[in-house]
Amino acid sequence: QSxxxxxxxxxxxxxxxxxxxxxxxxxxxxxxxxxSWYQQHPGKAPKLMIYxxxxxxxxxxxxxxxxxxxxxxSLTVSGLxxxxxxxxxxSSYAGSNNLVFGGGTKLTVL
Amino acid sequence: QxxxxxxxxxxxxxxxxxxxxxxxxxxxxxxxxxFWGWIRQPPGKGLEWIGSIYFSGTSYYNPSLxxxxxxxxxxxxxxxxxKLSSVTAADTAVYYCAPLIRVSKYFHQWGxxxxxxxxx
Numbered sequence: 001q002s003x004x005x006x007x008x009x010x011x012x013x014x015x016x017x018x019x020x021x022x023x024x025x026x027x028x029x030x031x032x033x034x035x036s037w038y039q040q041h042p043g044k045a046p047k048l049m050i051y052x053x054x055x056x057x058x059x060x061x062x063x064x065x066x067x068x069x070x071x072x073x074s075l076t077v078s079g080l081x082x083x084x085x086x087x088x089x090x091s092s093y094a095g096s097n098n099l100v101f102g103g104g105t106k107l108t109v110l
Numbered sequence: 111q112x113x114x115x116x117x118x119x120x121x122x123x124x125x126x127x128x129x130x131x132x133x134x135x136x137x138x139x140x141x142x143x144x145f146w147g148w149i150r151q152p153p154g155k156g157l158e159w160i161g162s163i164y165f166s167g168t169s170y171y172n173p174s175l176x177x178x179x180x181x182x183x184x185x186x187x188x189x190x191x192x193k194l195s196s197v198t199a200a201d202t203a204v205y206y207c208a209p210l211i212r213v214s215k216y217f218h219q220w221g222x223x224x225x226x227x228x229x230x
Contacts, residue, residue, distance in 0.1 A: 001173060003156070036216035038157075045206060045220040046157065052214055089157050093215040097145075097162065097170035104156040 001094050004029065004102035011108040012080045020105045022073040022090030028100055030071035034093035037066060037075045040104075041086045049088075050075060077107070085109040112137045114207050114221035122201075122228050128194040132207030132221060139188045140165045145210040146183065146190045147217060150203040158203075162210050163190055197228045 005023040012018035022029065022037075029035055035053045038046035048057055050066035053073060063078045073092070077084050090102040118130035132146065139146065145162035152158075161171035163181040171179045180193040194201060204225050208217040 032215075034215040038217075045223050046217075047220070048216060048218050051211075051216040051218070057218065091157075091159075091216070098172070099147075099159040099162070099210075099215065101149075101157040101159060 001028070001098060001100050004090055004092060004100055006088075006090060006102040006105045008103070009106045009108065011110055012077075013110045014080050014082065016080050017076060017078045018080060018107065019074050019076045020088055020090075020107065022075070022092075022102045024071050024073075024092055024100070026071060028092040028094040029068065029073050031095065032093045033068070035066065035068055035073040036091045037064075037073075038089045038091065039084075039086045040089065046089060080109050082109050112209055112219050114209070114219065116205060116207050116221045116224040118224060118226070120225060120227060122197055122226060123230050124198055124228055125196055128192070128197050128201060128226055128228070130192045130205055130207075130224065130226070131189050132191070134188045134190070134209075139183060139190060140185050143209075143212060145170075145212050147208050147210040148181065148192045149206045149208060149217070149220075150201075151206070151223075152200070152203040155203075160192065160194075160205075164212075199228050202226065202228045 037050040040046040054066040147162040148160040163169045183190045204223040206223045208220040
């Protein structure tokens with residue numbers, strides 16, 4: 001199984017919206033609604049932000065939203081804030097109890 | 111609220127076996143809700159799923175690591191463990207343990223991670 005494809009970097013100014021894509025195949029992203037997104041600040045463990053494509057765990061601001069179309073999932077951060085600056089990773093179920101992560105996207109708040 | 115803590119040697123020699131344990135608190139490792147997962151992150155790089163184990167001992171591994179990986183569960187200690195054999199410098203990484211929600215396939219909490227360096 002190959003890693004999911006994410007852009008290495010993304011950026012936006014405070015208050016703006018930014019969308020990060022996560023492209024896989026019909027064997028992972030496109031085949032299941034089990035896409036999750038994780039936020040990771042430097043030196044910290046990842047934190048779950050979105051699960052099952054578009055569901056937010058309690059405590060995650062509603063500025064974070066997820067979607068999927070075909071083999072590509074997306075994470076949108078609206079109303080960017082300084083604390084949103086972090087690395088973001090997508091993950092997808094890939095069948096047969098296998099999981100695959102994306103390469104990660106570094107989000108910079110300008 | 112589950113809490114997980116990784117433990118094990120921080121330095122392993124090339125060709126030897128890396129061994130880590132994850133201790134679970136705040137819940138039972140025998141819960142049917144979870145698989146128990148291992149994920150690693152080489153310095154400056156992305157996340158890689160290593161494998162997941164159910165409390166029954168049923169395991170699933172990343173195909174790229176399958177030949178070198180083993181996992182086990184000790185329900186009496188509420189722990190699960192990882193073994194990675196024949197390590198090289200490429201296995202140097204922060205290793206995380208995390209509970210995987212079995213039906214929805216996501217890691218809802220993560221341990222703090224432990225850095226394992228492969229070096230002679």
